[in-house]
Amino acid sequence: MPSEAPNHVLEFPGGYTRSVGPVIGRFLTELRDGRLVGVRTAGGKVLVPPLEYDPADGEAVTDEFVEVGPAGTVRTWSWVSRPLKTHPLDRPFAWAMVRMDGADTDLLHALDMGVFEEGADAPKTLKTGMRVRPKWRAERAGAIGDIECFRPEITMITSPTRLEYHLEPGRAMSRFLEGISEGKILGHRCPACGEVIVPMKGLCARDGVATTEEVELPHTGTVTTFAVNNLPDPRAPEVPFVSAYVLLDGAGVPMLGLVSGIPADQVREGMRVKAAWRPREEWGRTMANIKWFEPLDEPDAPYDAIKDFV
Amino acid sequence: MRDVAVVAFVQTEHSAQPTGFSDIELLAPVITGIKEKTGLNRFGFTCSGSNDYLEGRPFAFVSALETVGAWPPISESHVEMDAAWALYEAWVQLQHGEIDTALVYGFGKSTQNHLREVLTQQLDPYYLAPLGLDQVSLAALQARAYMERSGAKEDDLRAVAARSRASGRDNPFAVHLPEPEDAPYDVAPLRPYDIAPITDGAAAIVLAAGDKARDLCDRPAWIRGIDHRTEAHLPGVRDLTRSEAARLAGEKADAAGVEVAELHAQFSHEELILREALGLGEDVTVNPSGGALSANPMMAAGLVRIGEAAARIHDGSASRTLGHASSGPCLQQNLVCVLSGDN
Numbered sequence: 001m002p003s004e005a006p007n008h009v010l011e012f013p014g015g016y017t018r019s020v021g022p023v024i025g026r027f028l029t030e031l032r033d034g035r036l037v038g039v040r041t042a043g044g045k046v047l048v049p050p051l052e053y054d055p056a057d058g059e060a061v062t063d064e065f066v067e068v069g070p071a072g073t074v075r076t077w078s079w080v081s082r083p084l085k086t087h088p089l090d091r092p093f094a095w096a097m098v099r100m101d102g103a104d105t106d107l108l109h110a111l112d113m114g115v116f117e118e119g120a121d122a123p124k125t126l127k128t129g130m131r132v133r134p135k136w137r138a139e140r141a142g143a144i145g146d147i148e149c150f151r152p153e154i155t156m157i158t159s160p161t162r163l164e165y166h167l168e169p170g171r172a173m174s175r176f177l178e179g180i181s182e183g184k185i186l187g188h189r190c191p192a193c194g195e196v197i198v199p200m201k202g203l204c205a206r207d208g209v210a211t212t213e214e215v216e217l218p219h220t221g222t223v224t225t226f227a228v229n230n231l232p233d234p235r236a237p238e239v240p241f242v243s244a245y246v247l248l249d250g251a252g253v254p255m256l257g258l259v260s261g262i263p264a265d266q267v268r269e270g271m272r273v274k275a276a277w278r279p280r281e282e283w284g285r286t287m288a289n290i291k292w293f294e295p296l297d298e299p300d301a302p303y304d305a306i307k308d309f310v
Numbered sequence: 311m312r313d314v315a316v317v318a319f320v321q322t323e324h325s326a327q328p329t330g331f332s333d334i335e336l337l338a339p340v341i342t343g344i345k346e347k348t349g350l351n352r353f354g355f356t357c358s359g360s361n362d363y364l365e366g367r368p369f370a371f372v373s374a375l376e377t378v379g380a381w382p383p384i385s386e387s388h389v390e391m392d393a394a395w396a397l398y399e400a401w402v403q404l405q406h407g408e409i410d411t412a413l414v415y416g417f418g419k420s421t422q423n424h425l426r427e428v429l430t431q432q433l434d435p436y437y438l439a440p441l442g443l444d445q446v447s448l449a450a451l452q453a454r455a456y457m458e459r460s461g462a463k464e465d466d467l468r469a470v471a472a473r474s475r476a477s478g479r480d481n482p483f484a485v486h487l488p489e490p491e492d493a494p495y496d497v498a499p500l501r502p503y504d505i506a507p508i509t510d511g512a513a514a515i516v517l518a519a520g521d522k523a524r525d526l527c528d529r530p531a532w533i534r535g536i537d538h539r540t541e542a543h544l545p546g547v548r549d550l551t552r553s554e555a556a557r558l559a560g561e562k563a564d565a566a567g568v569e570v571a572e573l574h575a576q577f578s579h580e581e582l583i584l585r586e587a588l589g590l591g592e593d594v595t596v597n598p599s600g601g602a603l604s605a606n607p608m609m610a611a612g613l614v615r616i617g618e619a620a621a622r623i624h625d626g627s628a629s630r631t632l633g634h635a636s637s638g639p640c641l642q643q644n645l646v647c648v649l650s651g652d653n
Contacts, residue, residue: 001421001422001423001424008366009366010366010367020436024436028436048546049436049437049546051547076454076455077451077454078447078448078451078499078500079495081495081497081498084424084427086430087442095448095451095497096451097451097550105544105546105547106546106547108438108443108451108546110441121494121495121498122498128458143440144436144440144441145440145441
């Protein structure tokens with residue numbers, strides 16, 4: 001049909017009145033009370049939703065109604081990525097055949113898998129065999145829509161994790177951050193091996209000796225190794241982002257930083273980079289003063305220059 | 311049993327776009343055409359298949375009778391189903407022996423409505439229709455159930471669509487559709503090419519008995535078996551992974567040994583389900599017309615399947631063929647008509 005507004009509407013004003021009879025009526029009445037029931041056939045099967053007759057042989061069902069559920073199993077499903085305006089949900093959802101526990105036939109209803117953008121593919125968790133339960137409307141009228149939809153059973157939770165601290169950076173790190181707050185990158189030279197340790201910790205991890213001799217390092221270095229991160233982090237909300245070890249020129253240990261200014265898939269070991277600082281007025285006693293490292297227009301460092309750090 | 315044959319078949323050049331024709335304007339050339347083809351102006355019985363919901367007004371089939379010329383009053387009936395079921399009713403009438411000819415026709419326009427929502431009206435009014443459950447969503451449920459049971463993959467569905475479209479492009483009456491292209495799902499697991507095109511069209515068949523059939527047609531397509539079966543109304547009580555109704559109808563109509571089968575599969579997975587139910591092997595040519603996946607005029611597409619199967623007999627290219635029609639959600643109802651050139 002053309003997309004413009006219809007020029008003809010077929011509608012029964014106020015809706016069509018239908019009597020439901022004792023079997024469907026009982027089901028709908030129980031539904032209004034928040035219960036799902038089936039009817040038992042003469043052969044002992046439980047039909048959900050109930051029918052007046054056994055679809056297998058046409059024989060009248062018994063007058064025994066059986067509560068089923070509260071959960072059921074998905075027998076087959078389809079995924080609606082662009083709901084029609086007549087559909088029960090206005091965002092992507094599944095249709096599912098649900099075999100309620102205790103039933104021998106399937107109930108067809110909508111299955112809400114959560115919030116998805118229009119056009120989204122079905123989530124991987126949507127599977128035949130998955131366990132689901134009805135989501136009941138608070139105000140029920142005695143109609144199949146008293147079940148708003150089905151929802152998956154709980155298989156996972158999100159645990160809150162938060163502890164609060166007041167950390168002492170230590171004297172060496174305090175001095176390092178003081179340097180950072182002035183736009184300088186400081187390190188310590190080890191009296192034993194002669195390597196420059198940055199950020200300094202007040203001792204050389206290799207030799208186990210205290211370090212005190214301060215060295216100011218240039219803001220350029222070489223990527224020794226890196227990782228492409230696809231989970232956003234407060235410091236790097238845009239994904240993918242690249243975190244890398246950068247061996248500053250003259251340093252004996254690499255330091256951790258972000259790499260930007262280049263597509264993630266072009267970052268490489270041996271790439272030459274320089275620190276990109278935030279505007280001076282934003283500086284504090286924090287490593288965040290260095291936004292990230294950016295590529296230098298230089299040839300890559302030879303493997304030998306970083307081989308001890310890869 | 312009285313020998314009854316399909317002696318003539320006429321269809322429109324089906325359109326996936328609005329044609330500007332009203333229903334009766336669409337139908338009239340088909341009725342005129344089949345009168346010319348048979349040289350008959352009056353028929354012993356007339357039966358039509360159409361659906362008022364497609365037009366959005368009651369008794370649409372009554373105005374369609376104007377195309378037939380129903381005065382003085384004719385013996386007439388109508389089914390609110392695909393016209394293949396009108397053909398069945400006409401065949402039963404012919405079996406009674408009172409008449410020798412029958413006109414059967416069906417027509418439908420889907421470009422003027424939202425077909426998948428119109429078909430919600432055929433569902434159970436207590437449990438399903440209130441949910442707004444639509445035709446394509448239901449078919450997709452069956453597609454997944456079938457694939458998970460049989461191991462068929464989405465590529466198998468795509469192959470059905472590709473073959474149907476290729477055949478359809480050779481059929482001047484079908485909608486000419488391109489090779490299936492990569493496309494996002496419509497309702498998963500169905501992609502747009504797995505779904506029959508929205509189509510406007512009409513078709514007519516003339517049945518005749520015994521010598522009358524021999525007079526009207528050089529090579530009548532004799533109905534050697536015809537049967538229709540239905541499954542339960544609620545999809546939830548059915549085994550959607552197979553079509554028991556088609557299997558039984560095929561058995562009763564003696565589907566074994568056909569060379570060509572025209573299957574009314576409105577979704578690509580339905581062809582796979584029907585092939586299995588009817589026991590059609592690799593040696594059977596399925597839907598040389600392109601099938602409903604190349605043109606699906608509602609209420610006529612099942613009759614077209616019988617017409618196409620008969621046309622293979624009329625033109626001498628096959629000696630035993632099968633026409634199949636379906637109706638209702640997820641292949642609920644199935645009709646099988648087996649035709650033979652041998653008398």
